[in-house]
Amino acid sequence: MNEQLIGELSRITPEEEELLHGQKLDRERYTAPGGAFHIDSRHMLEQGKLIKVRPHTRFTPFPYHTHEYIEICYCLKGQLVHRINHQVDLTLHPGDLLFLGLQAGHEIRRAGKDDLAVNFIVQPPFFDTAFSMIGRDNVLWRFVAEGLQGDIPYLLFRAGELLPVQNLLENMIWSLLHPENNRRRITQTTMGLLFLELLSHMETGELPKREENRCVLEALREVEENYAKADLTRVAQSQGVSLSYVSAQVHRATGRTFKELLRQKRMDKAAQLLCTTALSVQNIIVAVGYENTSYFHRAFRKTYGMTPRAYRLRQKGSADPS
Numbered sequence: 001m002n003e004q005l006i007g008e009l010s011r012i013t014p015e016e017e018e019l020l021h022g023q024k025l026d027r028e029r030y031t032a033p034g035g036a037f038h039i040d041s042r043h044m045l046e047q048g049k050l051i052k053v054r055p056h057t058r059f060t061p062f063p064y065h066t067h068e069y070i071e072i073c074y075c076l077k078g079q080l081v082h083r084i085n086h087q088v089d090l091t092l093h094p095g096d097l098l099f100l101g102l103q104a105g106h107e108i109r110r111a112g113k114d115d116l117a118v119n120f121i122v123q124p125p126f127f128d129t130a131f132s133m134i135g136r137d138n139v140l141w142r143f144v145a146e147g148l149q150g151d152i153p154y155l156l157f158r159a160g161e162l163l164p165v166q167n168l169l170e171n172m173i174w175s176l177l178h179p180e181n182n183r184r185r186i187t188q189t190t191m192g193l194l195f196l197e198l199l200s201h202m203e204t205g206e207l208p209k210r211e212e213n214r215c216v217l218e219a220l221r222e223v224e225e226n227y228a229k230a231d232l233t234r235v236a237q238s239q240g241v242s243l244s245y246v247s248a249q250v251h252r253a254t255g256r257t258f259k260e261l262l263r264q265k266r267m268d269k270a271a272q273l274l275c276t277t278a279l280s281v282q283n284i285i286v287a288v289g290y291e292n293t294s295y296f297h298r299a300f301r302k303t304y305g306m307t308p309r310a311y312r313l314r315q316k317g318s319a320d321p322s
Contacts, residue, residue: 005174006076009055010116019059030065037065041123044069050126051187053176056080056117062108070122070148071100074169078115083107084154088208092117095160097169097198101148118173124149126188133192134199139254139261140220141199144207152213156206157198165201168194199224215239215246216253220261227265228289232258266290267303274312281308 012020015029030039045052056062056073064086073080075092082090082098084106092098100106102124111117127145134141144155159165172190175183198205202221207213218239222230232250236243250258266288273284282293290296300308 002170002174005170005177006116008177009076009118009173010113013055013057015057016059019057025057025060025062037063039065039067041067041069041121044121045123050123050184051176052121053118053173054121056108056111056119058111058113058115061110064105064107066105067100067121068102070102070124070127071104072120072122073098073100074118074120074173076116076118078112080111080115080117081109083109084208088154090154090156092156093158093160095158095162095166097157097159097165099148099155099157101150101153101155103151104153106154120172120176127191129185129188130192130195133189134195138199138224139256140202140217140224141195143216143220143253144205147213153208157201158204158206159198159201162197162201162204164197165194168197212249212253215241215249219246219250219258220254223258223261223265227262227269228287230262230289263299264303267300270296270300270308271304271311274308275315281312284308 015026019025027033027037030043031037032040044054064083073082073092075094075096075098077094080092082092082100084090084100084104086105090098131145144152148155157165168190172187172194175187175190202217202224205217207217215235219232219235222232222235232247233243236246239246247258250256250261254261256264270284270288273279273287274281277284279287285293285296288296297307300311304311306314
């Protein structure tokens, strides 16, 4: 990361000065006095703002708390140890990216001077632009994103070796620390690009070790990454569960069967190839994983209301500036 930015984020904050002089963490910086430690977004975000970045507070353990926003913790130097819902210890190393959902409670062990991390505080509507960029029909990311607002407490990406991810995060941190007029759209678009990068590296992602979450994630990854030869039986075998179990979990999580998800993915890919390549329809049929030409044509017409050839001609015509 840019050394100037590292230097800026490493400065001792007024809050940290107080801690170094023996004062205790002042909870009223984060929430109303009394009761459980639930961080109120009104204490963290200026009125009308949907996102903020702030350095993680060092020199003290940060006690167990909950919050009403999505928190994204990004480790820059050293390490940071989170304990999620009193059960799971996660150690973040440089480059690691931890998404904490609305249902996550967590505490953080004391960070030293050289343990540097930042927290993005994000209200869910901020992600709307990102979702429009990746497509809301992308079931893999939708499963994760909706889960973070529901029953998935966290998602951890071991992204230290992913240079594009590091660059996007650096750009976003810089933009949020040095705000200019009309930067919100740029920051939202940067978040969308970050999502796209992470989506292409879901193998670096770690969900809570709940069997159903793991099974669904692997099934959706099979659809996204191996659509031409996707096989739910292979997923079930790799996860050590029955085919009926993983099938039921996919339907419960997405509202659609594995076959329906796979067919939609193949149709989407076929449509993309029709628009962006000169491949023949027959070659596209093979590329997306079909052997039965008649079945493909019926499925395509049902999805798009026309034949593949007509779809290609219509898309070509709409792209013609004349």
